[in-house]
Amino acid sequence: MTAQGYVALTPDTLPGRLGALSILRDRVGAPETWQVREVGDGNLNLVFIVSGDAGQAVVKQALPYVRLVGESWPLPLKRSFFEYNALIRQEARDPGSVPAVWHFDEAQAIVVMEFLTPHVILRQALIAGRQVVGLGQRLGQFCARTLFRGSDLSMTAAARKADLALFAGNVELCDITENLVFSDPYFDAPMNRHTPGLEGIVARLRADLSLKVAAQHLKLAFTSRAETMLHGDLHTGSIMVTDTEAKVIDPEFATYGPIGFDVGMLIANFLMAHFSQPGHEAAKGDRAAHQDWLLSVVETIWQVFVAEFSHLWRTERRGILYQASLYEDQGHALAAEQALADLLGRIWVDMLGFCGVEMHRRILGLAHNADFERIEDEGRRAACEARALAMGRQLMLGAGAMPGIGMVTAMARRMDKEDHL
Ligand code: SR1
Numbered sequence: 001m002t003a004q005g006y007v008a009l010t011p012d013t014l015p016g017r018l019g020a021l022s023i024l025r026d027r028v029g030a031p032e033t034w035q036v037r038e039v040g041d042g043n044l045n046l047v048f049i050v051s052g053d054a055g056q057a058v059v060k061q062a063l064p065y066v067r068l069v070g071e072s073w074p075l076p077l078k079r080s081f082f083e084y085n086a087l088i089r090q091e092a093r094d095p096g097s098v099p100a101v102w103h104f105d106e107a108q109a110i111v112v113m114e115f116l117t118p119h120v121i122l123r124q125a126l127i128a129g130r131q132v133v134g135l136g137q138r139l140g141q142f143c144a145r146t147l148f149r150g151s152d153l154s155m156t157a158a159a160r161k162a163d164l165a166l167f168a169g170n171v172e173l174c175d176i177t178e179n180l181v182f183s184d185p186y187f188d189a190p191m192n193r194h195t196p197g198l199e200g201i202v203a204r205l206r207a208d209l210s211l212k213v214a215a216q217h218l219k220l221a222f223t224s225r226a227e228t229m230l231h232g233d234l235h236t237g238s239i240m241v242t243d244t245e246a247k248v249i250d251p252e253f254a255t256y257g258p259i260g261f262d263v264g265m266l267i268a269n270f271l272m273a274h275f276s277q278p279g280h281e282a283a284k285g286d287r288a289a290h291q292d293w294l295l296s297v298v299e300t301i302w303q304v305f306v307a308e309f310s311h312l313w314r315t316e317r318r319g320i321l322y323q324a325s326l327y328e329d330q331g332h333a334l335a336a337e338q339a340l341a342d343l344l345g346r347i348w349v350d351m352l353g354f355c356g357v358e359m360h361r362r363i364l365g366l367a368h369n370a371d372f373e374r375i376e377d378e379g380r381r382a383a384c385e386a387r388a389l390a391m392g393r394q395l396m397l398g399a400g401a402m403p404g405i406g407m408v409t410a411m412a413r414r415m416d417k418e419d420h421l
């Protein structure tokens with residue numbers, strides 16, 4: 001037990017400890033009927049599914065350390081507070097995009113949520129070769145709505161500054177991102193690991209001085225450009241899907257940062273899913289059609305993000321930035337369109353850079369993706385990962401010269417046929 005009385009839940013203790021919560025009694029049933037399973041497979045937390053005679057719920061509890069590593073890496077419980085605060089803001093900014101939050105206990109670092117069923121983690125679906133109708137559309141909308149509505153383009157100055165201060169407290173989770181994403185991949189950091197066979201390309205990347213500079217420019221953007229409330233960890237393991245629906249989960253890394261960050265991370269994970277497919281073909285058959293679909297999702301995410309962000313710009317731009325009083329009200333609507341185009345151009349370049357670092361860190365750092373990890377044959381896995389590493393470098397160094405998302409997907413198609421080992 002900590003000084004504040006925190007105690008980690010177990011399947012055996014959960015009914016006794018949470019059985020008095022009226023929301024759980026209403027939604028799940030009498031505690032005597034509850035069955036509890038711990039199903040957390042992420043890097044940080046406990047996740048319980050509670051089933052009773054009236055329904056089901058998810059109980060997520062932060063541990064005081066990094067689950068992936070163990071008690072040697074302490075991590076504050078307050079990440080649960082940031083997750084809760086991010087979830088309620090995401091629900092307000094893009095209704096229906098996240099699971100309904102039913103209860104929050106700050107001292108115990110517990111969030112009680114709607115159990116999404118028959119949803120599965122998107123990453124597992126992509127590895128299995130499953131497709132989700134409307135996925136790119138939904139994710140592009142989620143990014144545009146949450147990123148626009150969490151910024152000075154939309155919020156009142158007072159509310160936005162209060163949120164900037166609130167999420168500035170998420171120091172330790174930002175520290176994870178700052179080290180694991182932007183620095184560790186580019187030197188032989190203690191927790192790094194990579195697939196045997198990648199040594200040559202890893203050495204070349206770590207000797208690439210322009211790449212190291214680009215990574216630190218991106219880190220500077222992440223640490224200093226507090227443009228909007230980010231999800232902060234928007235990968236395909238943070239999305240749950242059915243064949244026709246997607247919900248975003250796990251925003252405990254939420255912080256204020258550059259608008260392009262979430263979109264870049266998300267697209268990186270679809271590109272990695274694309275590059276991993278040849279590794280799954282031996283066991284699961286031809287994946288060419290699945291690869292085409294994955295790249296179509298990449299294109300749709302970006303196109304819908306641009307369309308929805310532009311729509312919000314034209315209809316909801318009520319914050320302190322680029323005020324209508326300065327443009328439309330002066331008869332200068334065209335200048336507002338020019339400002340929008342300029343801003344989207346900057347977000348595009350940022351997005352590509354963040355996409356590149358995410359592709360590097362998931363192959364070279366501590367936290368890897370199951371898309372590649374599930375490829376049993378190490379030689380095959382290394383060949384897939386090498387292509388993703390090479391593409392990550394191109395995105396980080398060539399972002400300024402990339403004219404559009406079609407060029408990104410064309411590059412992914414071409415590199416998938418090349419040998420980068
Ligand atoms: C030590 S935490 C490693 C990674 O897991 C989380 O999901 C984040 O992606 C983080 O970078």
Ligand code: MG
Nearest residue numbers: 042233238250
């Ligand atoms: Mg997570």
